[in-house]
Amino acid sequence: MQANGQTISGEMNLQVQSIDPATDSVAMQTIINVAGQSRAENSTARLSEFSNLASSVAYVVANCASSGGQTEVVATASGNIQACKISTRNGTQVGFAWIADVKFGWVKQDISDSASGVRTIILFRNQN
Numbered sequence: 001m002q003a004n005g006q007t008i009s010g011e012m013n014l015q016v017q018s019i020d021p022a023t024d025s026v027a028m029q030t031i032i033n034v035a036g037q038s039r040a041e042n043s044t045a046r047l048s049e050f051s052n053l054a055s056s057v058a059y060v061v062a063n064c065a066s067s068g069g070q071t072e073v074v075a076t077a078s079g080n081i082q083a084c085k086i087s088t089r090n091g092t093q094v095g096f097a098w099i100a101d102v103k104f105g106w107v108k109q110d111i112s113d114s115a116s117g118v119r120t121i122i123l124f125r126n127q128n
Contacts, residue, residue, distance in 0.1 A: 016103075017042070024048055057105035060084055074098050074107045076123060083107045092116075
């Protein structure tokens with residue numbers, strides 16, 4: 001994020017807590033670390049949604065250039081990851097996402113919000 005013209009970087013750690021095929025649910029915990037402070041959030045998602053996500057990520061990675069992206073190496077705590085950098089837009093937020101064949105598909109995201117002037121850079125650390 002940018003505050004008073006300074007960039008503040010953070011890390012988002014996604015952890016799968018449990019998977020229950022009988023109820024089609026995945027329990028996850030997201031831990032966000034920014035400027036030495038941590039916040040944890042618990043959430044659930046439908047297990048069936050991940051099969052759609054996996055096929056979409058696989059398509060983008062396999063067809064990076066034809067999907068409008070470019071291949072780049074992203075340095076992470078786990079090592080360098082070959083990813084597809086694509087542009088993103090959501091209302092007043094524009095930026096880039098780096099997609100790769102990793103759990104949840106996301107490696108890095110860099111977003112600027114023209115309405116608030118805030119820039120957010122997130123490096124995802126995917127764990128089991």
